[in-house]
Amino acid sequence: KNEVEQSPQNLTAQEGEFITINCSYSVGISALHWLQQHPGGGIVSLFMLSSGKKKHGRLIATINIQEKHSSLHITASHPRDSAVYICAVRSEGRGSQGNLIFGKGTKLSVKP
């Protein structure tokens, strides 16, 4: 079983829809990251969370440490949000060098 599981693997939405991507993990963590990867490869860090909730524009990330679960929400989705969204955790066990354990990603496609 993977230490970081994301769902769904693929998601197609209509422009304007509210989107939720989920991430569950099975290890103790010191932080959780949400990353965005556009076609072409470059990865951008969206959020780093260790508790609670963060908001940036139309993006909201939440984490529940007790349940070992995080969600990424996109409000009023737009075709430019189409990308792969990756959840990554910094494990308490291997965290001293900042190494991350990655989920396999959720491919989001937003249709106009």
Next chain:
Amino acid sequence: DVKVTQSSRYLVKRTGEKVFLECVQDMDHENMFWYRQDPGLGLRLIYFSYDVKMKEKGDIPEGYSVSREKKERFSLILESASTNQTSMYLCASTLQGRAFFGQGTRLTVV
């Protein structure tokens, strides 16, 4: 803005060639990482380094080596490229838990 720069976006190499992938970061980060990304497998750690001349094996180091002679530069070396090393390679650096990624190098070994 922090910048992590990988030397090439696309590379095509022949089987058996020695291949160098270069990564440079401009913010004096101590921790640097090389990952490969394959469909259905996500990102997997090849090697990382937490200081100059220091290196640690990640989850899939076989067939690779690394070099960190200067703090800003972390090189990934394929000693003898093979077709199963065709992949997207991503470099990252971290500081205070925040992660910064390069744009990726898509390597094809023919």
